[in-house]
Amino acid sequence: MASITLQGVRKTFGAVEVIPGVDLAIEDKSFVVFVGPSGCGKSTLLRLIAGLEDVTAGQIRIDGVDVVQVPPAKRGLSMVFQSYALYPHMSVRGNIAFALKMAGMNKAEIDRRVTAAAATLNLTPYLDRKPRDLSGGQRQRVAIGRAIVREPKGFLFDEPLSNLDAALRVQMRLEIATLQKSLGTTAIYVTHDQVEAMTMADKIVVLNAGRIEQYGSPLELYERPANLFVAGFIGSPKMNFVTGAPAAALGAATIGVRPEHVAVRPGADGPRGSWSGRVTVAEHLGSDTFLFADTELGTVTVRAAGEIGLKPGDSVRLIPDSARIHRFDQAGRAIRG
């Protein structure tokens, strides 16, 4: 239960500047996701907050107290690592209890807390097993158990689900989000997967090359991306970008429209402002159809609900929803109003 504030946080490794300067305010009890492409500095930023790396400059305040000089264990944050980083020679019980033991807590209290954490995470039958005798999902739970048992002020997750299969990832995603809400503990969650970010976050931080491109709620990012990078990063399939005459007509350098905001109709004719094209690939998901069409503006992606009877080679007319066109200026910033 803590607010976490970053102020002018900078990090360089030797001559390489990984985080050029970040300001960020994370509210108490909120679930904040850092998302961005691989290598953009998400882990580094998280490790700076954890105290596993020293900041080059700037302040990190937890509940208003600058913790830059405070060692990791004293910051009151606990971390779930991508590799889980369980202690292989300790039982599940030993793993979960380790931090409490290090804190010199008495045995009865440790037992009580470990039992409670295990019950929350459905680990009770496995308490005496070694990590190597657990499945991936169970190991993940142990790692989470190790984090919650300390009753920290905040959780830090570094891509915790990336080693799980797709079905388990969806399930754990839900469990982590539910757990965080029920504990009411501030959480920072790092991922490169924008679906994870959109589904779990109260607020998303989109990072690019160590800079915050936008900080806002998932819907805010979806509906009002601040710039081309966020517009292209959030949403799947990716937003279509068009430059040239159609953009100039709307007073922008680039316009963007999401695949789900492009209507498609067979044939060569359509209203003004629509684009003609030819289907190159049609992906049929049952619930949705993704069409990729060649137009004079380049490849345009369309996401249509349900099944539409179009196949490669068909001529189509693409009609962007004019109310949901995003406009960007020369520098890539969104034009509002």
Next chain:
Amino acid sequence: MATRQTQILGRSVTAPSVLLLLAWSLAPLAATIYFSFTYYNLLNPASGQFVGIDNYSYFLTDPAFLASLKNTLVLVGSVLVITVVLGTLVAVLMNQPVIGLNIVRLMVIAPFFVMPTVSALVWKNLLMHPVSGLFAWIANSLGLHPIDWFANAPMLAVILIVAWQWLPFATLILLTALQSLDGEQLEAAEMDGAGPFSTFFYITLAHLARPITVVILIETIFLLSVFAEIFVTTGGGPGLATTNIAFLIYSQALIQYDVGGASAGGIVAVILANIVATFLVRLVGKNLEA
């Protein structure tokens, strides 16, 4: 080895070497067992008759046997303790990022490449010599009385020499193991509030349990038969102070020319080695599982 065919192929190709190895190791063993039941003295031409277990009872009841058994265990045990403890510490130190690490590594590893006889001679004449040795010189310059190592602490002297030779081996294995310790585990421990000592005991040492077992097993095999260091320095003395089983067998065979008795001693040594090995595997071998 997926199919039956590759299995058969594999076996038939390896068979000759396996057979050769068997013959290689079994023939001397068979000969030794045979000699151990005969009266066979190199000084007595009337050798060769079957004497039953006489050689064994003679060897086992010889007071020198118990003394050398004890010496063997003391030597093996002490060297194991010294090399494992120091090896772990040195490995942990060498695992830190230090400037000039490559040179330090080379220096730590170097003793392993020195032949036992050579290193024993160096220790005997250049380091531990009561008059001209380095230790004596140090003791003198500190105003202390130099120790006459091989007269007053012969076993300790042998232990130090042998431990010095085996320290690099232990260090190397443990250092390699340390380098495979997952960095995130150490960071997790840091987040969990473990200080340097807790991290060392709960994480590092636990991680090293298996390689330490390997070091102990391998070293034991070689330490049971330490010979050159004793031969070169103390010759098993004074008295029986540094005579181990290997040296006792040697003195039976080549000092007393009693091949039969020495063979019996050799077989006893083989049995003892097996007992110790079984014991060790039981004791620490469970670390090797999984």
